Amino acid sequence: MLLAACSSATQPLMTQEELVNLIYEETGEKMYLPEFEALDVSYVYVQYDEADHVKSIDVQYAEGRTSEIIDYFQNPSNTAAWEEQHHAKKLYGPYEGEVAFMLSYSKEGVTSTEADKVVELEEVEVAIQEDMSFTIHSISLSGEYRLVYNNDYVTEEEALEHTRSYLMNVE
Incomplete structure (x- = not known):
């Protein structure tokens, strides 16, 4: 069913372009990965449904990776x-580092009832959920995108600006 990805402690670090290609090769999805000045991608995995179709693509960014x-x-x-338990495949990492941002893509739509509030950025509704540690921006385009911000690393305004930038770059 699912094969284990490279598990070596010496797995080579990859560029954003290489990661985009790796995700595409596994899923057939061309995913835009934002770049952050102080953060690097530390983990990429794909979850599958019971029929082995892609359920979600998850990417974590860390400070001090x-x-x-x-x-x-x-x-x-x-x-x-882990892959069997989560019905997932680990593509990259996970590398040591403090997780500051997560990006998840799913073909399932956003349920607005989960939102604490909704704002409009770049003519797209962004459902926002907030808790003590994380702020989640959910966007429905050709599927659901969730941009998850660690509140220890960004302010509410910075998160909104990052989401606006993401919307300007996502296809």
């Missing part, structure tokens, strides 16, 4: 167990 894979995932049997 190292070139070391998280200890748990250095063991191939742990990686295989």
Whole structure:
């Protein structure tokens, strides 16, 4: 069914373009990955539904990302167990670092009942959920995009500006 991705502690770091191509090769989806001055992609995985169709593509960005894979995932049997448990495939990482931003894409639509408020950016409705640690911006375009901001790293205004920039670049 799902094959374990490279689990070595020495998996090479990849550029944004290489990651976009890796995601495309696995899913057939061309996904825009934003770039941040102080953050690097630290983890990419794909979740599948029961019919083995792509359910979601998830990308994490970290501050202070190292070139070391998280200890748990250095063991191939742990990686295989995680992939089986989550019906997912790990494509890249996860590297050590403090997660500051997450991006998730799913073909399922946004449910606006989850939103604390809705704003319009670039003529697109953005449903916003807030809690103590994270702010989630959900956008419905050709599927659902969730941009998840760690509140320790960005202000509400910075999150809105990042989401606006994302909307200007996503296809």
